[in-house]
Amino acid sequence: MSKVYITKASTNLILHSLKKHLNVKQKRNDLLEELSEHFSFELMDLTLNDMELEHLYNEKNILKSLEELLNKIKNNNRIVKDYIEEQNRKYAYNIKEPAYHTTIVCEWLNKDFQNIVIPEVIQNNELILEEFKIFIQDNEHLNFNELNSQYQSKFKTKDNLKKIKYKNSGNLSVDNIKAFSEVKEYFENLPLDGTIQNYRYAPLFKIEKLLKDKKKVDTSEEYKEIEKLYNTKKKFMNIIFNTHKEKYNQDLSFSQDLLDEIGFKKCKGCSLQTSTVSSYYYNLVS
Incomplete structure (x- = not known):
């Protein structure tokens, strides 16, 4: 079985695809034990909710x-x-079938994932959903601010569009030792009472939404504390992913047959990239 490579985003896609099929029945303490090989049981217990533990x-x-x-x-x-x-x-x-890569030098292996989130009110309306997608395609030449203004005018709303951009590389640029020290210090010194405790175990997507809603009107210390909590939790989860990747699958490589089976396709750019690299090395030594 030949090994091929996938991006961090594709790893997440597999994870989310499997989520509803993997019925994790372990209790919180069991999950903490499973994950405590490299990280303190107590620190994870202080930091992560049940959903985050299952995800990890x-x-x-x-x-x-x-x-x-x-x-x-x-x-x-x-x-x-x-x-x-x-x-x-x-x-x-539209997201297409994810691709695997036969070479780690393929430029598409490190391309960022970018998209525009369809507002929830539109997601649930089939007619408007199709109209919205056509509108985006017809106006993709506009910069994002102009596109947003056109959207508000056409769909008669004051809500803003949301653009997302996720790093696709499997290599997270994290200094694990330094970052872990910062996470540990933060959570060990987090007050056991006060408003911030209301958000300690809140799902990250809810904290993110709260921060987005408050951003334009709230510059208080409380807002800054919630933002710091959010960023520190994200950092900790990245550290844990990075550690598991280094131990179990450093290159994010999997069996090609296995990825074919679950719906991946071969990247068309890999063969072109390989021939370009081969030509480069040939010219270098000839």
Whole structure:
């Protein structure tokens, strides 16, 4: 079985695709024990909610043995396809089948994921959803601020569009030792009372929404504290992912047959990239 490479975003796609099929029945303490090989049980208990622990546990197992997880799921060839269909109700530009790469020098392996989130009120209306997607395609030549203004005018709303950009590289630029020290110090010194405690175990997406809603009207110390909590939790989860990646699957490489089975396709750019690199080395030594 030949090994091929995927991006961090594709790893997350697999994780989210599997999520509803992987019924994690372990209790909180069991999940903490499973994840405490490299990190303090107590610190994770202070920091992460049950949903985040399940996410990290599944993420670890994907990196460790994707094949073992897939063997537990019937009709696993539909998993990725079903998830993509679901996601395409959320994004203006359709997500296509994820690709695997036969070479780590392929430029597409490190391309960022960028898209525009479809407002929830539009996601649930089939007619407006199609109209919105056509509108985005017809106006993609505009810069984002102009596009946003046109959107507000056409759809008669004061809400803003949301543009997302995620780093796609499997290599997270994190100094684990320094970052972990900062996370540990922050949570060990977090007050056990006060407003910030209301957000300690809140899901990250809820904190993110809260920060976005408050951003234009709130510059208080409380806002800054919530923002710091959000950033520190994200940093900690990145450290844990990075550590598991280094131990179990440093290159984010998987069996090509396995990825074919669940709906991945071969990157068309890899063969071109390989021939370019081969030509470069040939010219270098000739």
